[in-house]
Amino acid sequence: MANGIGRCLREWGINKSFTVTVDNASSNDVTVKELSKQLTKMGTNLMNGTHLHVRCMAHIMNFVVQNGLKESSVSIERVRHAVRYVRQSPARLKRFQECFDAEQLNSKKTLCLDVPTRWNSTYLMLRRAIEFESAFSHYASSEIGLRHYLEHSYIDVGIPTGELLSSDWDNVKRITKFLEIFYLLTLKISGSRYVTSNIHFLEICAVAVYLKQLIANEDIVLSEMAKNMKEKFDKYWGDPGKMNKIIFISCILDPRYKIESVGFALVKMFGVDPGATIQAEVTKYMTSLFSEYVKSSSKSVVLASSSDCSSLDTSSSGLSGSQASTQNIGLLESLMQDIKKYKSGSGGVDTRTELDKYLGEETEDDTKEFDVLLWWKLNSPRFPILAEMARDVLAVLVSSVASECAFSTGGRLLDSFRSSLTPKLVQALVCLQDWLRNEKLKQPISVEEDLDKIEQLEQDNNIVTIFVAERRLLFEPEREEIAQEPT
DSSP: OHHHHHHHHHHHTOOOOOOEEEOSOHHHHHHHHHHHHHHHHHTOOGGGGTTOEEEOHHHHHHHHHHHHHTTOOHHHHHHHHHHHHHHTOHHHHHHHHHHHHHTTOOOOOOOOOOBTTBHHHHHHHHHHHHHTHHHHHHHHHHOHHHHHHHHTOEEETTEEOOOOOHHHHHHHHHHHHHHHHHHHHHHHHTOSSSOOGGGHHHHHHHHHHHHHHHHTOSOHHHHHHHHHHHHHHHHHHSOGGGSOTHHHHHHHTSTTTHHHHHHHHHHHHHOHHHHHHHHHHHHHHHHHHHHHHHHHHHHHHHHHHHHHHHTSOOOOOSOOHHHHHHHHHHHHHHHHHHHHHHHHHTTOSOOOOHHHHHHHSOOOOOOTTOOHHHHHHHHTTTSHHHHHHHHHHHTOOSOSSOTTTTTBOSOOOOOHHHHTOOHHHHHHHHHHHHHHTOTTOSSOOOOGGGHHHHHHHHHOTTOEEEEETTEEEEEOOOHHHHHHOOO
């Protein structure tokens, strides 16, 4: 795979590969290492590829939350079974709607059921069910079928679900509030239309602090969930030495945070001494990275100067009065440069680099309206080289997937059926997905209520499902027809 990527980069003339953001499959580790070798041969592997491999934050956060939900509480199971019972037949849904109306609930939403491979669907199911708590109570009091179903369904072998109690709703509300933080965080870091690398490390630190607080919580359910999540969290972010230093540098290059915020966060996560050590390492690495940009900039200036000099006409051996004057000016400039060097040695001139000056200035106010890219654009005359470095670092994506896919733990493999789709049909499906995800739609499409059905359809090799605007077009193409379709 690395050879294929390298070949494409050469054919397409892409010679600036700063980072590669991928998920946490072990095969990707090998691929990125091989790709790093390819970039080294091309002479475009900055810092020998030390920061090339960026691990997808959305995937890691998905693993963390899944680890917390692996032992679901009894309350979640009871709500899940209650929702499943109501959704199993149109008659039950109609009866539930009557209870809904009787409780005078003002909502046009309906119940949604979660699926095993999407943890966000559990959060959405619980959040929606909480809105209908009184309707469930009304339904259970008038329909013996629900109570009978819960008594005869099982959470595990030999463990019945049991009746849905008011205490279960209290538990579910706390769990939902807990999951909401990770749900919103995943949406935030999965964005592709704004900078995300500058908040990467600070978000990681915030999660670490939050989990530590929950572990000490008196709520046993939340405490156990937090312990399981912290276990998986530490696997990826527990050792600062294994973390890509670009996630720290991108935060430093946000003028609202700089080195002070990173240092504070490191101490909060790892303690005083380890935090100070990693801060020193980050500062050293950032200085080295900046030096690489200085060298690159110097080469560009030298090439430009050589080009200007080669264009001068030097065929005349004699010097006119104006030419002699020009030469004298050149000699004077040379003398002035020597004077500047002398002053520099005696402390008469500020010898600090752009990086030193940037870090020495006060931080900007942290407001919602602050635009980090606009700030660097406006301040690029003051920090021309550092602005170039910031452009590359802030462009790093911390997530390799869109928010629509960030919650799924399902496989991404092409089966024999999908592999047989013709290019024309694949193009149609890609375009439709792009249209569906268009943020400019007057009525954005929400599939929250049908996640369980969509999951089942995705697993069916004989059906291609396309949701278009408010209509659902479902067709079942024959394999032979697809295979014979002209390209």
